[in-house]
Amino acid sequence: MRFAVTELPEEGRNASEVLEDLAAAKVDDRDWRGGRVFSLVYSAGDAVHDLHGEALRLYSAENGLNVLAFPSIGRLSHDLVGWTSSLLGGDETGATGYLTSGGTESLLQAVKVARDTGRARGINRPRIVAARSAHAAFTKAAELFDVELVRVDVDERFRIDLDQAAAAIDVSTIMLIGSAPSYPHGVIDPIGELGQLALDHGLLLHVDACLGGLLLPWLVEAGHVNVPFDLTVPGVTSISADLHKYGYASKGVSVILYNDADLARHQLFVTSDWMGGFYASTVMAGTRPAGPVAAAWATMQHLGRTGYRRLAEETWVAARRLIDGVGTIDGLRVLGDPDMTVLAIAADDGRGIDVFAVADRLAEVGGWYLDRQTDPDALHLTVHAGSAAAVEPFLEDLATVVAGIGDERSSDRSAPYATDRFATDR
């Protein structure tokens, strides 16, 4: 798809007309409000989205780069980091951390800190070990910061293969990665064992809890999950958690926490090596939007512990129903026994149907939108509070589609991120 070209007008247009155009521009966008988009948007309901809008508006002009000029942004950020830290065991371990713009940036920071730590130990091109299921952002980070990312396989439950991870460690290795849970299959890597491995070899261990960081604590509290994953696990040196996923915040806010203040210091950039005077930042960006910080703060205050508990329970129940429901459909299976509320659906060996053809049909019959994964081919679903109510109608459509799919093959084997779909040139 190519985007139509709109000219920059000579004379400015009035605001209401421009806003109408914006509303109209969304015509082809996925309608996530009914819960039929099982990725990309996390919703705790219209009231929370309205709250985002108000908070974003209050802080649309301020610049998060300078918290001396805008101390309120510093205070709000401090609260967000502190609340996230206490959910993830940081109070016990004395963790320190920062807000970032999202999961990708949190992982970039974790990898940059590891690279710097490695170089301080005299390792020129440090090595990081992660499973094939660890997020693509680790590959991006490895390219950007010139570290070697060694990807090892997963076991039959789609968790990192510990023997392969151990075998991949060499004198250049600086950090291990565990996911809690992994994005593709929603399973939690054995963080306790990874921690032991890290301690045995003197390595850092980053836990990518971008997805689970704001949900797992409530599921653990409720007794649904009992896999250790947070900062209190011996050997864990840092953890990332996205507020804009299960924190139900507006986009643009994630947290990275370090168990060791010396590690955290590597993230701080300070210079006076230019003519503009003293300059400091803790993130990739310079000028930073403050709106997402304010919206995240407002969301967490508004939901409170009780709100998060309720949303977690609804989501958990809906995800279990979905996993059980998929299990009863002949021809499909859920990969890897998901630990949380994120799952991947694949064809079972018997019928050998093409799950991408199933996704095509689901889009036609019900406007369902599912991410496509490969190796093995699977459909990806994130159950959040806003998609919980869509689980029953989804299962009905899924059963009908699969029953009639035969040996149909999809021509669309690409992930939705294929670059040709993002062409914006003329």
Ligand SMILES: *Cc1c(COP(=O)(O)O)cnc(C)c1O
């Ligand atoms: C979403 C996600 C990321 C990347 O986060 P963005 O906010 O999309 O940049 C990293 N790791 C995991 C496990 C994720 O789910």
